[in-house]
Amino acid sequence: MANQKMIYFVSLSSNVPYVLREALKMKEENNEVSLFFDLDGARVLDKRYLKSMERTHNMDLASLFNKAADAGIPLYGCQMNVLIAGGLELIDGAELAGVATFLDQAYKADAVLTY
Known part of the structure; x- marks a missing residue:
């Protein structure tokens, strides 16, 4: 499946480690x-x-x-996300999009994959 354009849409934070690993694998295959x-x-x-995730779940998402x-x-983080009351203090490499x-x-x- 090389040279494909893949979009991952993540709506649950619990899916993020899996999605990041999968996306990195797909990128390594020249997608x-x-x-x-x-x-x-x-x-x-x-x-x-x-x-907070690093402290409470011993998960190194920052490395991923x-x-x-x-x-x-x-x-890309949703610029209209209403679930985060104080707004997003974005990590390096992330940007807001609509x-x-x-x-x-x-x-x-x-392909557009939703998690």
Whole structure:
């Protein structure tokens, strides 16, 4: 499945470690990969939440995010996310995007996978 354009849409934070590993694997196989985070999934793009996950779940998501950034995988957090009251304090390598960005990329993708 090399040279495919893959979009991962993550709405549950509990799925993020799996999705990051899968996206990195797909990128290693020369696929174009983008990750969009919405609803609860966007929490992991918040520096404060990421620190909490490391402390409470002994999970090194920061390392997975660094690998994704190093591999050139774009990370998009929903700019209209209403579940995060204080707004997102984005991790390095992540940016806010809206529905138009997602749809533009999704229409050009070979697959859109939702988690």
